[in-house]
Amino acid sequence: MTTTYLKDIETVARNGGAKAPWLEALRRQGAERFAATGFPTTRDEDWRFNTLAPLTQAEFQLAPADLGGVTAADVAPFLYAIPGVRTLVFVNGRYAPALSSPGEVPAGVTVRNLAAALGAQHPALEAHLGRYAEPGKGGFTALNTAFVKDGLFVHVEKNVDAGAPIHAVFLSDGKVGNAASHPRSLIVVERGARVAVLESYVGPAGGTYFTNAVTEAVVGDNAHLEHLKIQRESELASHVGTTHIHQGRDSRVTSFAISLGAAFGRNNLDINLDGENIESQMLGLYMGRGRQELDNHTNLLHAHPNCGTREVYKGILDDRAHGIFNGKIYVTPLAQKTDAKQTNRALLLSDTARIDTKPQLEIFADDVKCTHGATVGNLDQLAGFYLQSRGIGGALGRKILVYAFAAEILEEIPYESVRQGLEALVMARLDERGEG
Amino acid sequence: MLEIKNLQAKAGEKQILNGISLTVNAGEVHAIMGPNGSGKSTLAQVLAGHPAYEVTGGEVRFEGQDLLDMEPEERAQAGVFLAFQYPVEIAGVSNAYFLRAAYNEIQKARGKEEMDPIDFLDLVEEKLKLVEWGPEIMSRAVNHGFSGGEKKRNEILQMAVLEPKLAILDETDSGLDIDALRIVANGVNKLRRPDNATIVVTHYQRLLNYIVPDHVHVLAGGRIVKSGGKELALELEAKGYEWLTEEAVTA
Structure with a gap:
């Protein structure tokens, strides 16, 4: 309207x-x-x-x-x-x-x-x-x-x-x-x-x-x-x-x-x-529950030579939440020696949560290094076994693993109070989940 | 304490353990040695319940209980501890949080009281001395960014806090320099008691100069091909594994 x-x-x-x-x-x-x-x-x-x-x-x-x-x-x-x-x-x-x-x-x-x-x-x-x-x-x-x-x-x-x-x-x-x-x-x-x-x-x-x-x-x-x-x-x-x-x-x-x-x-x-010799980092974390729909559309334009970008987005989706990640990297013919790395990882905590993920690399220069990786999955099995081998199984083990998944992004935040505040929010969310 | 009878296990389609029998009593240290691919690490991981392996035969009793029927966390709660060859990094979760969670889960399973963070730090302070560490290690994320040596020391710290009845050290000496090896071995020795037992899995005799075993077993092709006292380790150091693996093939 x-x-x-x-x-x-x-x-x-x-x-x-x-x-x-x-x-x-x-x-x-x-x-x-x-x-x-x-x-x-x-x-x-x-x-x-x-x-x-x-x-x-x-x-x-x-x-x-x-x-x-x-x-x-x-x-x-x-x-x-x-x-x-x-x-x-x-x-x-x-x-x-x-x-x-x-x-x-x-x-x-x-x-x-x-x-x-x-x-x-x-x-x-x-x-x-x-x-x-x-x-x-x-x-x-x-x-x-x-x-x-x-x-x-x-x-x-x-x-x-x-x-x-x-x-x-x-x-x-x-x-x-x-x-x-x-x-x-x-x-x-x-x-x-x-x-x-x-x-x-x-x-x-x-x-x-x-x-x-x-x-x-x-x-x-x-x-x-x-x-x-x-x-x-x-x-x-x-x-x-x-x-x-x-x-x-x-x-x-x-x-x-x-x-x-x-x-x-x-x-x-x-x-x-x-311009040349630019470096950029893009880090993202999204956490959806209920029927939340959380979308990240990123769009990088590499227009000049010798630029590097690192992009890491992570999502945690529970209940019927819907995540979307679209990562576009456009490299013009002029932008030789571009080094662009994109990663999107999503964790689905329920059978009804979903993620649409779409890397979109459009590369028109020939001497570039562009990588993208998208993983959608469940919890890290090896880390899960490590916790179990220390006596931590079940809901607590899962909570720690989900938390660790999110913390990988949060720990890059350079302000302690922001990091701790957000870590506490993530932890509180996981506590509210209870047994899942 | 531990009784393994004719244990067989595979990873995927590959049969790795071909009938291992071994008895470990309280107060004993057993060394499991063998060449690469002999199944010694697999044995350690199967005992801890690693999901990558499927037990295809035999049985394992730990203090009379059917160990193979228990979840990995139940085994830990019952007193089995595996020091990993490759300890896992857990970003964002502090050593303090992780260790206290583990300690309390084990306490809970045994019907004992959980410990609050303050009392727990007191407990840990004593244990840290064992691995010659200060308290700052407790605020670092579990194994995250740790050197190879630090990871192994962290395993021994966990072992010291959790006080297992049966500790299984899986190639704890691999990748350690001589100082780290001394610290790790010293920690293990101080934790030895008449009522607990240790299984040391190693490729090299070196570690056994520090942790002196009561029994040495040589694995080859997923079987124990020779058992003996601590002098067997020295013999292996001098002669290598080949004479035993050939014996196993011709036997």
Whole structure:
């Protein structure tokens, strides 16, 4: 049902029209594109495994601004005690200063909410916003672009180390049923700079809302970005999150995508390796139960020589959960000496859980090393025997093995408090399973 | 304690054990030696219940119980311990968590009280000395990123904590340098008691300089072809295995 959205777009345009003409034009472009194409359907190749109808047929209205009902206690479960962390909290897509602690930032670093940065006309905005996540790329990005208003904005000047990570928490309060928010974030890391950003998408249990997020990150030559996306939405919510990362030569990116929540959760991760000697790592963990559908679509564009990528996604699916992994690696004729390694492993804990996995290697250069491996299976038998030989069998043995499977991804997270927090969540999930 | 009668086992279609009989009494150390492919590691793994092997004949009694009828975890709970030739890495699960889980599962099976993390660390502190380790090893993931020597020491640490009645060491000496070998052997010796027993599976005589066996058995072609005292190991070191394996073929 696109009509509700179109009505909301009109209202937004009428009420709080953008001051800057370029922004006005960007939103209009998004609106026009969405009006023309609407949402994708399962006839679209990129969405053919999905169960889209419950999301695209429902009427989601633009979520109201927080009316002050959300307290620090509502946010606390989603925070991590990273030393020096700077936290920005957004409620229903709008910045909530009272719940945030942005702290001090070093000279040359800007950390603000997007609306404030737009108001202050930060020059990086016009140069970068909407340049990577093109509205033409799909209905969800177009819709988000039509509503560009608030989200995280980070800018790090060249050769500056931004220091402690920045954590943006996007919380939907779930107080109004079928409310939609469209957080839009931009991270600009100039040449030789370095920053770490966490994005959490969260909501209270039982909330039936829709988060449609887009993040663009541009990582300059020789710059470093560490990006963690942690999706802990309500298990009745819908989440479509698109992250576009554009890398310059000699740059380094590590991306984590951890998905635990949402009835329908889709991550799109597009990385454009736009220079030589780039290295990127993409790590993902998704854990579904009940009837959750968790989808990771990653898309790597190797456009220049001598770049290396390592991608490892792991899924744990229980009950009737449905996992989807589509890993596209596109290597242009120019991108010789590409070294791309992709692994997707899924663990099915019940007979009714399922996974659709599709590696998609399109290679047009002849001197490259591209590997992919997909395994779907049950628990590691050898490790199982090892546990048994120590007296640990049955449900406890299985729990430890599943936990170890997940921990292989989590242990690469460089922040102890985040790692421990997520490990505890995984363990709690497995405890809730009981005997299986 | 352990009575093996005419044990036969295969892996897939391949018959590996062709009728092994062996009795191990409390307080004894038995060495099982033999060339590669003789079945000595298979024997160790069959006793622990490795799922890759199928027992095709014979019987094994452990303290009167039918060992072959028990799940691997039940065997461990009854007091059988296998020190693996290739200990398995378990990412993300700390040694402390793993060892306490094992200890408590065994306690539970014996109708004894489980131990909380604090008391357990006290218990472990003593055992760590046996393998000359500090407490930091307890927070590392089980065998994850451990060197070959560290993995073997970790096996002995587990053995020290779980205090089995019957310990089976499967090529625990392979890949160890002389210092690690000394530590491992020393640990095993200190754990020897009149009421427990040890089976040492090894290819080389070297380990037996440190862990002195009461009985030595030579396996070839899935059978025990010769048994003797500790001097048999020295004879093997001097003469190799060939004279015995030939005897086995012509016999």
